[in-house]
Amino acid sequence: MALELYLDLFSQPCRSVYIFAKKNNISFDFKKLSLLDGQQYGEDFGKISLIRKVPALRDGDFCLAESIAIMLYLAEKFKTPDFWYPADLQQRARVNEYLSWQHTAIRMHGSKIFWLRLMIPKVMGVEIPEDKMNAALDDLNSSLKLVEEKFLQDRPFIAGDQISLADLVAIVEIMQPVGAGVDVFEGRPKLSAWRDRVQEAIGKELFDEAHQYILGAQESVKSMDSSKMQVFKPKILRLFM
Numbered sequence: 001m002a003l004e005l006y007l008d009l010f011s012q013p014c015r016s017v018y019i020f021a022k023k024n025n026i027s028f029d030f031k032k033l034s035l036l037d038g039q040q041y042g043e044d045f046g047k048i049s050l051i052r053k054v055p056a057l058r059d060g061d062f063c064l065a066e067s068i069a070i071m072l073y074l075a076e077k078f079k080t081p082d083f084w085y086p087a088d089l090q091q092r093a094r095v096n097e098y099l100s101w102q103h104t105a106i107r108m109h110g111s112k113i114f115w116l117r118l119m120i121p122k123v124m125g126v127e128i129p130e131d132k133m134n135a136a137l138d139d140l141n142s143s144l145k146l147v148e149e150k151f152l153q154d155r156p157f158i159a160g161d162q163i164s165l166a167d168l169v170a171i172v173e174i175m176q177p178v179g180a181g182v183d184v185f186e187g188r189p190k191l192s193a194w195r196d197r198v199q200e201a202i203g204k205e206l207f208d209e210a211h212q213y214i215l216g217a218q219e220s221v222k223s224m225d226s227s228k229m230q231v232f233k234p235k236i237l238r239l240f241m
Contacts, residue, residue: 005070006031006048006056010217012107013067015172015210017055020071020165022206024080036224068099071165083162094159098151098166102173106147109140110176114217115240117180122221124233140177140184147174148190156197163201171198172210179214 005021005028007014021028033039033054040052049056049065057064057073064070075085086092116136120126147170151158158166174195177184185192199207213220 003028004031004058005029006033006045006054006058008033008035008054009210009213011035011054012110012172012176013169014055015175015214016165016168017057017067017070017074019172019202019206019210020080020084020168021074022210023202024074024078024084026074026078068165068169071168075165083159084165084168086159086164091159091164094151095164095166098158099169101151102169106140106143106170106173109136109143110173112136112240113140113177113182114180115236117177117182118217118221119180120236120240123224123226124236125226126237137182140182144174144184144188144191148188152190152194157194157201163198167194167198168202171195171202175211175214179211179217181218 003026005017007018007030009015009018018030020026033045035054039045040049040054045056046052048058048063051065053065055065055067055070057070059073059077064073072085074080085095113136116128116133121128151166151170155161157163158170174184174191185195
């Protein structure tokens, strides 16, 4: 049985897994799942992941959830180049530090902007109070400042001179608010230069391929069936409002 990856490229963690597998020429069956359509709650997917989140991996009888765990599994199984998850103690520690931090910082703040700026008002028809939006932007800006001043500093990439899993996870999160029309790179030359280096290391074609759905989100929401999201509306509003 071929390696299977269950992904929705609207999802930041799914994009990181997709890019990592493609960049390292890892052969896999792309099992496309739509979170907005609730396909993660289907009976078949429940056999793959009791967590009912993507990304998810199936390798024969072995199933795995969580993007970081999946990428580390792929790195070890397919012996990907060392720079992704360096053997050097301190470089690996920098990668681990960023991966540990990002869950409750840039991931949370970037996702919140995407929903508050785009999905909730445009698809659900709920107006966002100005103070809510301003507070969310302040949180995002604080996280972006930490990416620049704490995690990048004067280095080309987070762990040093080469791209790593930390940079890959960072870029997909930072691109999420861009999909909602927020130019997070404006006025941030250090972050912009880092993005360009990451894009070059990944390859522009693969970078664009992975991000085409999120960067087209402002257009795609115009034809989105809002009725499908009504079942999730209370949960989403509690989470982001």
